[in-house]
Amino acid sequence: xxxxxxxxxxxxxxxxxxxxxxxxxxxxxxxxxxxxxxxxxxxxxxxxxxxxxxxxxxxxxxxxxxxxxxxxxxxxx
Numbered sequence: 001x002x003x004x005x006x007x008x009x010x011x012x013x014x015x016x017x018x019x020x021x022x023x024x025x026x027x028x029x030x031x032x033x034x035x036x037x038x039x040x041x042x043x044x045x046x047x048x049x050x051x052x053x054x055x056x057x058x059x060x061x062x063x064x065x066x067x068x069x070x071x072x073x074x075x076x077x
Contacts, residue, residue, distance in 0.1 A: 008040030
C-alpha cells in the first residue's frame with residue numbers, strides 16, 4: 001500500500017520525518033513518498049521575516065499540498 005507523507009520542515013516534529021526513509025529502507029519497504037514543504041509549519045504555512053524578526057509575508061500552502069496529494073493518488077491508483 002503506497003504511503004504519502006507530507007510535512008512542513010519548520011514543524012517541531014519534522015526531524016523525525018527527515019529520518020523516515022531510513023526506517024523504510026531498514027525494513028525493506030519501498031512504498032513511501034516523502035513530500036517536505038520547505039520552511040512551512042505544521043499547518044503548511046510559510047512565514048518570512050525581515051532582519052529584525054518582523055513578519056513580512058505569509059503564504060498558506062494547503063492548496064498546493066492538496067494538489068500534490070491528489071496528483072499522487074491519481075498516479076498510484
